[in-house]
Amino acid sequence: MTALKKPRRTDDPWDLTERPHTKAKLRLLGDYFGRWLTIWNAPKQRGWASSDWYVIDLFAGQGVYADGDAKVSGSPLVYLEQIARVGSKLETNGIRVHLLLVELNPKNYEMLKNHVAEFMEAHSEVKEIVDIKLMKSNCNSPDVWSEISSLPLISNTPLFMLIDPYGFQIQRQTMDRLVAVDAATDILFNYMVSGVKRAQGIASKPEEQLTQRERTTLTTYAHFLGKDVTLDEDAESPQEYANAVFGSRGFYVVAYDMDYPDRVGTLYYLLFVTKNRKIADMARKMFGGAKKQNYAGQLRLGDTEQFTAEITFFAPDGAA
Numbered sequence: 438m439t440a441l442k443k444p445r446r447t448d449d450p451w452d453l454t455e456r457p458h459t460k461a462k463l464r465l466l467g468d469y470f471g472r473w474l475t476i477w478n479a480p481k482q483r484g485w486a487s488s489d490w491y492v493i494d495l496f497a498g499q500g501v502y503a504d505g506d507a508k509v510s511g512s513p514l515v516y517l518e519q520i521a522r523v524g525s526k527l528e529t530n531g532i533r534v535h536l537l538l539v540e541l542n543p544k545n546y547e548m549l550k551n552h553v554a555e556f557m558e559a560h561s562e563v564k565e566i567v568d569i570k571l572m573k574s575n576c577n578s579p580d581v582w583s584e585i586s587s588l589p590l591i592s593n594t595p596l597f598m599l600i601d602p603y604g605f606q607i608q609r610q611t612m613d614r615l616v617a618v619d620a621a622t623d624i625l626f627n628y629m630v631s632g633v634k635r636a637q638g639i640a641s642k643p644e645e646q647l648t649q650r651e652r653t654t655l656t657t658y659a660h661f662l663g664k665d666v667t668l669d670e671d672a673e674s675p676q677e678y679a680n681a682v683f684g685s686r687g688f689y690v691v692a693y694d695m696d697y698p699d700r701v702g703t704l705y706y707l708l709f710v711t712k713n714r715k716i717a718d719m720a721r722k723m724f725g726g727a728k729k730q731n732y733a734g735q736l737r738l739g740d741t742e743q744f745t746a747e748i749t750f751f752a753p754d755g756a757a
């Protein structure tokens with residue numbers, strides 16, 4: 438009898454034991470989202486902004502990761518925890534945070550649904566503040582777009598979007614629609630540079646040598662890039678994509694280069710995208726502060742200003 442092969446722990450993306458970069462991403466998300474809540478709840482913003490705030494997570498995942506025997510919250514629970522932390526302040530100001538969580542994989546979706554329900558059960562204090570909609574869908578599909586277009590978003594509506602695919606599952610057409618939404622939009626986007634480089638490698642092979650899988654990758658890649666981005670010159674930098682998608686729409690982009698944990702090079706860029714220059718500067722400082730620590734939590738030599746200056750920053754067309 439053949440023994441069943443036990444899956445390697447590291448193959449499971451919901452096991453963080455050997456994924457310090459995912460832990461780092463979740464820390465940055467929590468840090469930023471905590472600030473997002475504080476900024477929008479400040480008196481100055483309260484004077485003009487809507488009290489209905491929106492969070493759209495297009496690749497929501499399972500909601501919880503394992504880290505040894507411990508549990509680590511995935512993005513949906515990160516929002517909920519941060520909201521619970523300042524819940525009474527939000528409630529005082531009559532804020533309602535609407536979460537739209539989209540997950541395609543049925544198993545992940547079920548886990549997500551359960552984890553969110555468990556959280557809400559344990560935190561009745563946020564029930565009045567949070568309104569959650571879960572969708573088991575492809576985020577590029579018409580039903581998701583129709584849901585987003587039906588939201589009462591206008592230019593004074595705080596909107597935070599997390600776009601966190603494994604590769605190029607976000608299509609350019611979807612991205613173009615999202616950046617055109619009329620709202621006070623901030624986006625955190627995982628630009629998978631390692632995937633881009635791999636796809637560029639495949640694209641350089643002679644057509645007749647491509648496997649079916651490679652052909653599918655190239656089709657997905659083409660839908661991701663859009664027709665105006667070629668990335669011929671420098672697949673290493675997110676600049677061409679960032680300019681085409683965000684810069685042309687008046688967004689600043691701050692790029693946090695997430696290193697491979699075990700070799701030299703960039704695994705992905707976390708792109709922070711906003712129209713507000715002050716918020717872009719704040720995100721850049723936050724990223725600089727995070728760079729001061731390595732994955733093991735040890736402080737690197739150099740001060741935060743120096744790390745901040747090294748964080749890549751793209752201004753939108755025509756802005757300084």
Ligand SMILES: C[S@@+](CC[C@H](N)C(=O)[O-])C[C@H]1O[C@@H](n2cnc3c(N)ncnc32)[C@H](O)[C@@H]1O
Nearest residue numbers: 496497498511512540541542545575576601606
């Ligand atoms: C990197 S994980 C998301 C992790 C999550 N944002 C977090 O921080 O906890 C990507 C997730 O997107 C889901 N997914 C992949 N393609 C998708 C699509 N087209 N639409 C929606 N979800 C998708 C996968 O099943 C997976 O759960």
